[in-house]
Amino acid sequence: xxxKNLRSFLSLVxxxxxxxxxxxxxxxxxxxxxxxxCATCHAKDMKTNSTGPALGGTEERWADYPREDLYxxxxxxxxxxxxxxxxxxxxxxxxxPTVMTPWPNLTxxxxxxxxxxINDEYTKVPAAAVAADGGSAxxxxxxxxxxxxxxxxxxxxxxxxxxxxxxxxxxxxNVLAAKDGREIDQxxxxxxxxxxxxxxxxxxxxxxxGGYTTVTRAINLGRQQGYQxxxxxxxxxxxxxxxNGIDCQYCHDGARRSKHAVIPATNTCxxxxxxxxxxxxxxxxxxxxxxxxxxxxxxxxKYIEEDLTDEELxxxxxxxxxxxxxxxxxxxxxxxxxxxxVKDQWEDIVSSLTNEQKKSIQGPVEWVRIHNLxxxxxxxxxxxxxxxxxxxxxxxxxxxxxxxVEQHAPLSMGWCINCHRQTEVDFKGNEYYANYELxxxxxxxxDKEKVTVEDIGGLECQKCHY
Numbered sequence: 001x002x003x004k005n006l007r008s009f010l011s012l013v014x015x016x017x018x019x020x021x022x023x024x025x026x027x028x029x030x031x032x033x034x035x036x037x038c039a040t041c042h043a044k045d046m047k048t049n050s051t052g053p054a055l056g057g058t059e060e061r062w063a064d065y066p067r068e069d070l071y072x073x074x075x076x077x078x079x080x081x082x083x084x085x086x087x088x089x090x091x092x093x094x095x096x097p098t099v100m101t102p103w104p105n106l107t108x109x110x111x112x113x114x115x116x117x118i119n120d121e122y123t124k125v126p127a128a129a130v131a132a133d134g135g136s137a138x139x140x141x142x143x144x145x146x147x148x149x150x151x152x153x154x155x156x157x158x159x160x161x162x163x164x165x166x167x168x169x170x171x172x173x174n175v176l177a178a179k180d181g182r183e184i185d186q187x188x189x190x191x192x193x194x195x196x197x198x199x200x201x202x203x204x205x206x207x208x209x210g211g212y213t214t215v216t217r218a219i220n221l222g223r224q225q226g227y228q229x230x231x232x233x234x235x236x237x238x239x240x241x242x243x244n245g246i247d248c249q250y251c252h253d254g255a256r257r258s259k260h261a262v263i264p265a266t267n268t269c270x271x272x273x274x275x276x277x278x279x280x281x282x283x284x285x286x287x288x289x290x291x292x293x294x295x296x297x298x299x300x301x302k303y304i305e306e307d308l309t310d311e312e313l314x315x316x317x318x319x320x321x322x323x324x325x326x327x328x329x330x331x332x333x334x335x336x337x338x339x340x341x342v343k344d345q346w347e348d349i350v351s352s353l354t355n356e357q358k359k360s361i362q363g364p365v366e367w368v369r370i371h372n373l374x375x376x377x378x379x380x381x382x383x384x385x386x387x388x389x390x391x392x393x394x395x396x397x398x399x400x401x402x403x404x405v406e407q408h409a410p411l412s413m414g415w416c417i418n419c420h421r422q423t424e425v426d427f428k429g430n431e432y433y434a435n436y437e438l439x440x441x442x443x444x445x446x447d448k449e450k451v452t453v454e455d456i457g458g459l460e461c462q463k464c465h466y
Contacts, residue, residue: 024151025109030117033110035226037103041401046122050238051098051401053091056122059115062087071111076102219412222374228406229368232352234286241400248392248399255381255392263367266294274301284324285345288317292349295362299323313361314346321345370407371396378464387432388425388453420458425451 034044043049046056062070065087073080073088077100080088106114176182240246249255254262269290277298279287288298292313295304298320308316325331325338334342353361373379384390392399397408409415427433427440436456442448457463 025112025116027113027116027120029110030113030115030120032226033106033114034117035228035406037101037106038114039226039228039406041098041100041398043403044121046118050403051398052100053095055118058118071108074111074114075104075106078102223410223412224372225407225410227370228404229370231368231404232365233289233367234282234404236281236403237399237405238401238403239280249385255385257382257386259380259382261381266290266365270294270296278324283328284321285348288321288345289349289352289365291320292317292361293353293363293365310361317349318342318346370405371411373411376465378466387430388423389430390423394419416464417459420453423453425453425456427451 034042038055041051042053042055045054047054059070062073065085069080069085069087073085077088077091079102081092240251241248251264251268252261253264254260273287273290274296277287278284290296291298296302297304297316299316304316321342322334322338325334325341329335329338331338350361353363353365355366358366385392395409395411397406399405399408425433427436427443433439433456436451439448439451439455443451452458
């Protein structure tokens with residue numbers, strides 16, 4: 001290799017190293033990874049136990065073991081438990097039989113990004129504390145950019161090294177040229193760095209990276225995996241479907257008989273909450289929203305027959321909230337805290353059930369839609385639930401463990417197609433598949449081991465795009 005080629009090679013290496021400095025673990029990357037991999041079982045505040053333990057302080061609890069052990073635990077906890085790792089066994093004894101899902105595809109940088117996000121959320125000052133401190137606490141809470149200065153310093157050092165190496169190599173090249181009687185290279189410094197080879201490689205890299213970024217972003221356009229909006233009522237599926245074991249189709253009864261799963265009306269809620277009037281988590285704060293929406297008077301356990309003014313409704317529901325507060329505290333009259341509870345709950349009811357378009361408190365609850373497919377896509381819940389026997393969790397994740405529901409799956413075309421390619425069709429006792437006589441015969445003779453959705457037309461375009 002000539003000095004000229006060596007100079008080009010070293011210049012390219014230094015430039016690429018300078019760019020790669022920024023490809024570091026980050027809080028933003030950790031937030032996305034946490035939503036996709038961890039949020040189903042772990043609380044987002046990092047301080048509350050959920051299906052899995054609170055994650056705040058994870059690094060401190062693993063500080064006595066090599067960093068690689070923590071990586072291996074996150075990737076495959078059961079393997080470490082079976083190997084008898086002390087910390088892994090300790091966690092298993094505390095949380096069994098709950099099994100942590102293995103994530104073997106997570107890289108070290110992915111894990112570090114998740115840990116950065118966990119620490120950022122764990123050490124974040126609550127909004128109330130920030131407000132009370134006049135906003136000065138915000139500087140303490142914002143730790144996501146605390147290492148950015150280091151990246152810029154490293155980038156500057158690498159750029160400086162590239163310049164020095166280019167100068168040295170250029171000088172050596174000129175010394176050899178003078179010794180051999182060749183003309184000394186008097187090209188400008190930038191032309192010495194950006195030779196034809198380096199420029200070509202950089203243009204090629206820019207085209208590849210730009211094309212990949214464009215295609216990836218185009219594919220992800222409109223997708224919202226991990227989307228977890230705040231709802232007008234803090235309804236917990238973990239309590240209803242999890243602790244109390246209410247079947248999904250009791251509330252979403254359309255899933256078994258129509259295209260849409262449907263959002264349950266407040267009348268469905270009232271089937272239980274005409275008797276259960278105080279919630280286990282929020283007391284009267286959220287259930288009173290149901291009563292106000294349905295036009296139900298919990299004081300008399302009767303529906304309101306006449307039209308009441310907003311002032312009359314306020315008096316009615318404030319009395320209900322106040323009576324329950326007095327009952328819980330054993331007081332005979334509202335204290336300062338009680339008055340604040342009544343006031344805050346009523347204001348929350350009004351803000352949750354009304355908006356610029358909906359002026360009346362009574363009426364349907366305007367839930368925020370989470371799962372949404374493009375208009376050109378046809379999906380039928382009944383086809384999957386009643387005919388295919390698909391469990392709700394297949395697409396929606398472990399909803400029975402979600403205090404706040406989020407979109408679990410990407411719901412992309414590729415995701416659906418892969419499911420159709422892999423999912424076996426159960427012919428046994430299902431009259432819907434009786435007309436597939438050839439497949440029945442092939443299964444009976446052993447000529448075919450299984451029938452997938454793909455085999456019965458699950459990949460035909462018109463099935464979903466009619």
